[in-house]
Amino acid sequence: MKPLPDAWGSAAAGLRVDLIDTPALVVDLDAMERNIQRMADFARKHGVRWRPHAKLHKSAEIALLLQKAGACGACVQKLSEAEALAAGGVNDLFISNEILAANKLLRTARLAAGLAARGGRLALAVDSEEGIARLAEAMDKAGSDAGIDVFVEIDVGQGRCGVPPGTEAVALAQSIARRHRLRFAGLHAYHGGAQHLRGVGERRSAIAAAVAAAAHTRTLIEAAGLPVGLITGAGTGTLVHEAASGVYGELQAGSFLFMDADYARNERESAQPAFEHALFVKTQVISARATHVVCDAGHKSHAIDSGLPLVHGLPPERALRFANGGDEHGILYPEGPKARLPALGRMLWLVPGHCDPTVNLHDHLIGVRGGLAHGVVERIIRVDARGAVT
Amino acid sequence: MKPLPDAWGSAAAGLRVDLIDTPALVVDLDAMERNIQRMADFARKHGVRWRPHAKLHKSAEIALLLQKAGACGACVQKLSEAEALAAGGVNDLFISNEILAANKLLRTARLAAGLAARGGRLALAVDSEEGIARLAEAMDKAGSDAGIDVFVEIDVGQGRCGVPPGTEAVALAQSIARRHRLRFAGLHAYHGGAQHLRGVGERRSAIAAAVAAAAHTRTLIEAAGLPVGLITGAGTGTLVHEAASGVYGELQAGSFLFMDADYARNERESAQPAFEHALFVKTQVISARATHVVCDAGHKSHAIDSGLPLVHGLPPERALRFANGGDEHGILYPEGPKARLPALGRMLWLVPGHCDPTVNLHDHLIGVRGGLAHGVVERIIRVDARGAVT
Structure with missing residues (x-):
């Protein structure tokens, strides 16, 4: 520390x-706590889990506060963030990003073992066969049998990481399922590009397309005999749509906690908590x-x-x-x-x-x-x- | 630390x-050292002092390396930067910015006393009568007789801090000179807006205007009976012009050390070191x-x-x-x-x-x-x- x-x-x-x-x-703690309550109520009402992205606050204290209010854990974007939050007592972490470097994958494997030993869990996203093979090798090297949850990232519109929805994702899911210490946990399907589209209608159509792509990919993977445990995604700009989709089971939105000036420039969704x-x-x-x-x-x-x-x-x-x-x-x-x-x-x-x-x-x-x-x-x-x- | x-x-x-x-x-140390040598040669050739801005590197180790190569000290933009560099052994610091808060001015006074006690010095910029009065009060409260160097900042074209060149600057210089523990040290005349003008001609005219404004202000202040010890300014984009002006006695350029991608987008000045x-x-x-x-x-x-x-x-x-x-x-x-x-x-x-x-x-x-x-x-x-x- x-x-x-x-x-x-x-x-x-x-x-x-x-x-x-x-x-x-400066954080206005009263305003932050009201935001947390609004999010907790919203997630409960829609019957979805929430795993707020800690890339926003980067604080173990706040991650634990969110869990106390009902969050199921935290997302992070980088391994070193996961390590810092784990050191601060956070037990359930999803690195919603790809890792390719051997040294980092070995650290990932050790962190997964450490969290499992205290009753927690670690998850990671992948979008390549190479990434899966390297992760499996690192997990074998670390030798822990606790394993790691692995999500296949699909690109639902942002044009950044992730394989295209469809058959490529099926092949990756199958590859994960074949590895001894990896568990296929579901799909990571975050549409970052939709969060700051200004109009309600634009955001709604962007997420409708993402939902359809995620659902279609799930159907293909399940047809290949693999259950898709969870579809995870959503940000503060679009969470009303993912929450109502019946397809996304977990919301990753983090910014609701503090609310950027730029999110306030979005046309307000009536269903969006205030x-x-x-x-x-x-x-x-x-x-x-x-x-x-x-x-x-x-x-x-x-x-x-x-x-x-x-x-x-x-x-x-x-x-x-x-x-x-x-x-x-x-x-x-x-x-x-x-x-x-x-x-x-x-x-x-x-x-x-x-x-x-x-x-x-x-x-x-x-x-x-x-x-x-x-x-x-x-x-x-x-x-x-x-x-x-x- | x-x-x-x-x-x-x-x-x-x-x-x-x-x-x-x-x-x-990552710093390519060989490239950095070549840049330092180029700057040292350039300043020597033009007979000007150089006080590279440490807001770039924020490192006492690098500030001391620059001094070893001939720099007369370091500029910083904030008091806490000055404190951090002083803690790392840098003795000659100019806070090229205004400070208004009473707590910070008291810290400034203490830092000035601390640096003076070990043979160093601190300087600060001002652009208001209020700033001068508050600094004088803090210096009196701290009770050190070592004093502090005070530069009047004039706005030579950036449209940010600084009084307009001319009579307002004279009044501030006189006010400084009347205060027991303040020393009027000269003019701070940095044209930030000119650094990234793309064309050689644009930068040359912008600095020609700045030089004229600084020289005119100096004439007025000296006519009022106050010697203007130094005119300080210049950045990496324009330093060839300030160095050749005969008016600026000190160059504050810092970015030459690392060279931004954006500086490389400027049309190259033939006189500019490579x-x-x-x-x-x-x-x-x-x-x-x-x-x-x-x-x-x-x-x-x-x-x-x-x-x-x-x-x-x-x-x-x-x-x-x-x-x-x-x-x-x-x-x-x-x-x-x-x-x-x-x-x-x-x-x-x-x-x-x-x-x-x-x-x-x-x-x-x-x-x-x-x-x-x-x-x-x-x-x-x-x-x-x-x-x-x-």
Whole structure:
């Protein structure tokens, strides 16, 4: 475990929100807990499991909080994330990604054995015969008989990893089933490209196609004599469709926890739970000119791959526009008709465009209770898997 | 000091380059040292000081290496970066940015005293009367008589921080000079907006205007009876112009050390030293389809604020195009007429679009000697100020 950083993390339990040093990544714990409850209710209502993606929060503490609320475990994207969360007590992990390197596959096999020994389990996605053969070799080398769950990833529209739906997936499922220490667990069918389609209709058709492709592939695999235990996928942008499909048995959505500015730009689905923003960058105005002011948060404080942050808490007529000021600055211009530039020294709150890579910039999250205006720091949440890209 | 990470940093001295786990941030030490030598020669030829910006490398080890080659110290953008580099032995630091928060100004005053006590110095930029007053108050509270160097930041074209060139700057210089523990050190006049203008002519005119504005402001301040000790600024994109100006006495350029893919997109200045790429992301192909392959480096491994990475080491006819695959994936398509998709498991080298925020994603740099094809790891360089945004 990494020690909690101190030199530039001056926030501690009991500190008033207005005294938190800037820029800082702050979680509104009340809002986060409301989001968790909304998701738990939604999954229960639809009778689906939920395995929120920990690539968002990268924190064992939060993964365990989600499990306490009903989540069946956590997804991760990288082996090193799985290792960090396992070290923090998370027992049920799915690496929703392919691994090809021999050293990593050996670590994977050891992690699977370690989790099994304490009553947990590890799952991995594959999309090639080579990946299956290398995994089986590593599992044999590690010598554990606990085995590992293996999902075949099918490409249901994103055009990234995964074999095409259909016969290629059948061949991979059969190959997995032939290996002594691998268990064919089902299909990983995540449509990342559909999450940020703006219109309700676009997202609905994209997921309808994904559902049809996944169901068709399941039929073919089952016709070959292999039961498909689970079809897993879905993100915050589309989860209402996968949940209602009767085909997906597990939702991987993670972003509902914090809600990116970019998800808020999607046209709202009426069936979608009313998730709210719960992750903010606190920033201070450090320079004030006649035409603009400059705050101390740039893209080393928040990720901008899905657009720039929004300035939170202003009515539309007083809105400010955030413009990119480089690594360490944001430039704020008046946008609403009655917008006034904030004074030098004033604190502002930003909603990050994309929460996952924003969290990954920070060693810890500052958990605040009682709101952004008058709350206090309740606890510091360690980002256990920060920088865990391998 | 943070301990060196271990779980997901498996590279150690002596490891062959082809065995480094992916994705990994790798410095070609030979290329970096050639870049340092080119910069040292260039600065000597033009008779200017160089104070490379450490917001790029965030490493005390590299800052000291640059000083050994002739650099007069380091620039940083944030106080916490200055603290981290000072803890690593760097003695001469300029925070080329504004600080307004009382807690940070007190830390600034303490750092100034600490550096002075060991024969070093700290400098800070200001662009408001409020900033000067608060700094003076913090310096009085800290009670050290060593003082602090203060530069007035003027906006020479970027439209971010800094007062307009001219009379406002004179008033600030006079205000600094009146304060017991502040020393008016000169003008900070960095034109960030000019660095990535593509054409040689555009960059030349932008810097000609900046030089004129800085010189005019100096004349006004000196007419008011205050000597202007130094005009400091310049980045890797424009340094040939500031160096030749006779007005700028110090170059802040940092990126020459590693050379971003985006700087390489600039039209080359004939007078510009032939800086070469020295920072790479090593990545592996983890999924292979008929139309594309997917590698294990996404924007959690490299920053994409200045464009996507380039695939290194391929001749134009075999070029591959890197497309954004999200946080943890890159998607590679054939681009050159004879391009062939790399096989599953194959290692590739990426040149990051923007090195500064890329380094900030990683806890350490893997320093390689002997080239990317057949070299070995010589040493692990700690990114001391990773995440230091306050």
